[in-house]
Amino acid sequence: MTAAVVAEDVRRVYGDTTALDGVSLAVEEGDVFALIGPNGAGKTTLVRALLGTTDAEGDVTVFGTAPQQVERARLGSLPQSFDPPARLTARELLDYYGGLYDEARSVEAVLDDVGLTDDADTWYEKLSGGQQRRVCVGTALVNGPDLLVLDEPTTGIDPAGRRALWRLIEDLAAGGTTVFLTTHYMAEAERLADEVGLLADGKLVARDSPDALIADHGGESRLVIDTDAEPAITGDLDYPAELADGQLTVYDVPPEEIGEIVAALDVAGATYESINWTEPDLEDVYLDLTGQAVTASGETVSRGETPLADGGQRTDWDGSKTGGADR
Numbered sequence: 001m002t003a004a005v006v007a008e009d010v011r012r013v014y015g016d017t018t019a020l021d022g023v024s025l026a027v028e029e030g031d032v033f034a035l036i037g038p039n040g041a042g043k044t045t046l047v048r049a050l051l052g053t054t055d056a057e058g059d060v061t062v063f064g065t066a067p068q069q070v071e072r073a074r075l076g077s078l079p080q081s082f083d084p085p086a087r088l089t090a091r092e093l094l095d096y097y098g099g100l101y102d103e104a105r106s107v108e109a110v111l112d113d114v115g116l117t118d119d120a121d122t123w124y125e126k127l128s129g130g131q132q133r134r135v136c137v138g139t140a141l142v143n144g145p146d147l148l149v150l151d152e153p154t155t156g157i158d159p160a161g162r163r164a165l166w167r168l169i170e171d172l173a174a175g176g177t178t179v180f181l182t183t184h185y186m187a188e189a190e191r192l193a194d195e196v197g198l199l200a201d202g203k204l205v206a207r208d209s210p211d212a213l214i215a216d217h218g219g220e221s222r223l224v225i226d227t228d229a230e231p232a233i234t235g236d237l238d239y240p241a242e243l244a245d246g247q248l249t250v251y252d253v254p255p256e257e258i259g260e261i262v263a264a265l266d267v268a269g270a271t272y273e274s275i276n277w278t279e280p281d282l283e284d285v286y287l288d289l290t291g292q293a294v295t296a297s298g299e300t301v302s303r304g305e306t307p308l309a310d311g312g313q314r315t316d317w318d319g320s321k322t323g324g325a326d327r
């Protein structure tokens, strides 16, 4: 395979701030690469280094040449902040941006891609925040690029719109477009990316397929049961477990063994209300590598604030008790 993007030892320093501290990566043609990491980690700076819009040290090549020398029609990019003229309609904006290229896709096709056909004739300023973001994504698609660089493309877009955009990105990648995106949504990275890179303090601290990252850093599966069981129940189980606030969490239970845990509760005379088994995912990887958990709303909280870490006790394989924060 050929690399569409190669970065070697890329550094960018702003005054006293080292935004990028020696980042190296390669993105194969046709792959989707998702860059994740906390606020201020350097994601936007790396995007700008790859596009050649910031003066970084190190080597960057895009399709084998310096980013500034790549044929413009081959590149599509969406900056994190983008304010197009507010008193143009979605259709006019896409027409305008398409006019910057010798050959552009039909505006109707791009409107359809981003789900704006029905609102095509509304002024940009009258669209909702999520609809505006879709217009912005559309501007990156007008030239049918070979490499699409998207800085937080789905921020502000509602769940249905986000899923529609995920399908679009999957279709584009299936058609051979290389996609480099940044995101704070772990589900987005997990679903779309062939490779995920985790940037922290300007360094790429992990880079692999979502499955490999989850296997290496995701931790165990979890069986969570709302129950009135006594704390001693954790000693009756064949798996590491903790009980806190009426919630029993059992780690590493294969799905076919869930019945054994339920039977142990029955034997102990405990009742239970709900049973939930979850496999580790990219959010667990993020938690493990950054110490920040991702909440349902997409916000991050420090590890010490997570419910399991707060006062929960866990029985480990050797029978010793550890707080959840030590997981």
Ligand SMILES: Nc1ncnc2c1ncn2[C@@H]1O[C@H](COP(=O)(O)OP(=O)(O)OP(=O)(O)O)[C@@H](O)[C@H]1O
Residues within 6 Å of the ligand: 014, 017, 018, 019, 037, 038, 039, 040, 041, 042, 043, 044, 045, 046, 080
């Ligand atoms: N033009 C600039 N001048 C000075 N400092 C900058 C500039 N751009 C970025 N920085 C600093 O570089 C660091 C990385 O910023 P960057 O915007 O790349 O992070 P990010 O990972 O994209 O963050 P976020 O998730 O919040 O968008 C931050 O400390 C930021 O304050």
